[in-house]
Amino acid sequence: MKYSELVKVYKEIASTSKTLEKTKILAEFLKKLKKEKNKDIIYLLRGKVFPDYDERELGISTQLTIKALNKSTGHSAKEIVKRFKKLGDLGKVAEELVKEKKQKTLSSSKLTCEKILQNLRKLAEITGAGTVERRISLISELLTSSSPLEARYLTRTILGNLRVGIGEGILRDAIVLSCLETKENLEKRFSGLQKSERLKKISAETKENAELVQEAYDKANDFALVFEQACKKKLKDVAISTEKPLKVMLFQKAKDFEEAFKRVGKPAAFEFKYDGFRMLIHKDSKGVRIFTRRLDNVSNQFPDVVFYIKKHVKGRSFILDSEAIGYDPKTKKYKPFQSISQRIKRKYDIEKLVKELPIEVNVFDILYYNGKSLLKEPFKKRRALLRKIIKNKKYHLKLAEQITTSSEKDAEKFFRQAVKEGQEGVMAKNLEAPYKPGSRVGYGVKIKGEENEFDLVIVKAEYGTGKRAGWLTSFTVACKSGDKLLEVGKVSTGLKEKEEMGLSYRGMSKKLKSLIKTEKGREVEIKPKLVVTVTYQNIQKSPKYASGFALRFPRFTRLRPDRSPDDIATLNEIKKEYEATH
Numbered sequence: 001m002k003y004s005e006l007v008k009v010y011k012e013i014a015s016t017s018k019t020l021e022k023t024k025i026l027a028e029f030l031k032k033l034k035k036e037k038n039k040d041i042i043y044l045l046r047g048k049v050f051p052d053y054d055e056r057e058l059g060i061s062t063q064l065t066i067k068a069l070n071k072s073t074g075h076s077a078k079e080i081v082k083r084f085k086k087l088g089d090l091g092k093v094a095e096e097l098v099k100e101k102k103q104k105t106l107s108s109s110k111l112t113c114e115k116i117l118q119n120l121r122k123l124a125e126i127t128g129a130g131t132v133e134r135r136i137s138l139i140s141e142l143l144t145s146s147s148p149l150e151a152r153y154l155t156r157t158i159l160g161n162l163r164v165g166i167g168e169g170i171l172r173d174a175i176v177l178s179c180l181e182t183k184e185n186l187e188k189r190f191s192g193l194q195k196s197e198r199l200k201k202i203s204a205e206t207k208e209n210a211e212l213v214q215e216a217y218d219k220a221n222d223f224a225l226v227f228e229q230a231c232k233k234k235l236k237d238v239a240i241s242t243e244k245p246l247k248v249m250l251f252q253k254a255k256d257f258e259e260a261f262k263r264v265g266k267p268a269a270f271e272f273k274y275d276g277f278r279m280l281i282h283k284d285s286k287g288v289r290i291f292t293r294r295l296d297n298v299s300n301q302f303p304d305v306v307f308y309i310k311k312h313v314k315g316r317s318f319i320l321d322s323e324a325i326g327y328d329p330k331t332k333k334y335k336p337f338q339s340i341s342q343r344i345k346r347k348y349d350i351e352k353l354v355k356e357l358p359i360e361v362n363v364f365d366i367l368y369y370n371g372k373s374l375l376k377e378p379f380k381k382r383r384a385l386l387r388k389i390i391k392n393k394k395y396h397l398k399l400a401e402q403i404t405t406s407s408e409k410d411a412e413k414f415f416r417q418a419v420k421e422g423q424e425g426v427m428a429k430n431l432e433a434p435y436k437p438g439s440r441v442g443y444g445v446k447i448k449g450e451e452n453e454f455d456l457v458i459v460k461a462e463y464g465t466g467k468r469a470g471w472l473t474s475f476t477v478a479c480k481s482g483d484k485l486l487e488v489g490k491v492s493t494g495l496k497e498k499e500e501m502g503l504s505y506r507g508m509s510k511k512l513k514s515l516i517k518t519e520k521g522r523e524v525e526i527k528p529k530l531v532v533t534v535t536y537q538n539i540q541k542s543p544k545y546a547s548g549f550a551l552r553f554p555r556f557t558r559l560r561p562d563r564s565p566d567d568i569a570t571l572n573e574i575k576k577e578y579e580a581t582h
């Protein structure tokens, strides 16, 4: 497929802010893509070249892209940097440069999506001597055959910042429209019914179809596969496997035990809500692999867990869901998440860190066992299997603490025990429920202490003045609504002056600098990647922020490197919290 066809879609989508409009444009494009052999082109729609479960990255810096632009257009690096400073978007600079060059050569573009996938995938694989030169050649080969507009989007794709606004939700709905039933078809199918009945049926069916696609996606994390299966009307065949990570099941919040029982039924399972981080652990003939809830493969960082799994869990192949918590190696006291978060990203001195910051794995679910998916099995059966295959070993790996009860009193007692042991609270779980990857379905609810907090993503920041000049000191955070990010406040407390004391201004600035999109005076716009936990005193309505709400007295309490912008609080959750307290 010609890249120009895709670029046309980018352009049309970027020019509308209406979700429905975007979905329709995409659906039209997908109808064309159905006829193509290579469905991987669907990744390019969201500026990617690999499926979402795949963690390979292009790893191309602005500097390298400038060199490739220099090679393909002949403009000096100095001139390119100058234009970049003025336009704030290397994509637009590439467009300008190619336009000026094309006026001289007048060749027409023959760039194809397949060629782009091929070259960009190579970028992720090249290592060893001559890497930089080979990367520059691969990129400039593409730029040389681009039209100006193609160069714009290609450059942004290379830099991992497409800025078109095609989120997971829109793509899912477009797949429904292009492969399953369109609204017109449904209208026809239900045309015999009375209007109100007809609308009800259409809306129910549309929702069901969207859920079908979403479910398949949460299992596979691969839009090409989901698209293909949707075209064949075989979405239900999408299965989980130990080969690739899937999205974990998420939980809603309950304010007390009465509400918890109402939501998950009686009797219910109560478990400690451990203050650590989620680990999905896969084992098969190829070995043990560990994934975070953002689907990052962290197996190399946790050789201790790999060892515990081999030693304490029986089975040829399985997928376990668990929470890893840190403890002090001397006193054996459990420690909050923040103290072990560095283990997730650390690439060196791993053995040393294993000793200094040991962790205990608390297994609370099993999704796959010896070749069979257990997603549809009731929770109590899954738990019974866990009991059979896990040999409990405190401070290494064990089953999550659990009681089954119908009594609020017992549940409360259990809650107090959890808090006393340094954990966050408890989870209440429906004993009959299946496991649903990726959704906050309410098969389980969390009950925490008093604190008010949300996980949010940083979208903007501001440089400080005086002794904090040069550091970013004030941060705008956002929640999500569908595919949109909506601001809910500005946070400037919770960071420390000195690094030794915890999360510092300097540390935060360092993390954010590589994510800066644009700068204007002291204000910078940040790529929405860094998730933080923000505590607050209460929520107010506010016209100042796009969400319509503002958190009062917000304060950073932790960085969440294990979570992605997909995991942040939704506008609905904030609304619900506001309503509960007003």
Ligand code: AMP
Residues within 6 Å of the ligand: 250, 251, 271, 272, 273, 274, 275, 276, 277, 278, 323, 364, 400, 427, 446
């Ligand atoms: P929250 O981070 O407040 O949304 O709470 C949900 C998280 O609690 C999950 O994603 C897990 O990482 C963690 N968690 C701790 N203990 C459990 C447990 N027993 N069952 C399920 N999730 C747990």
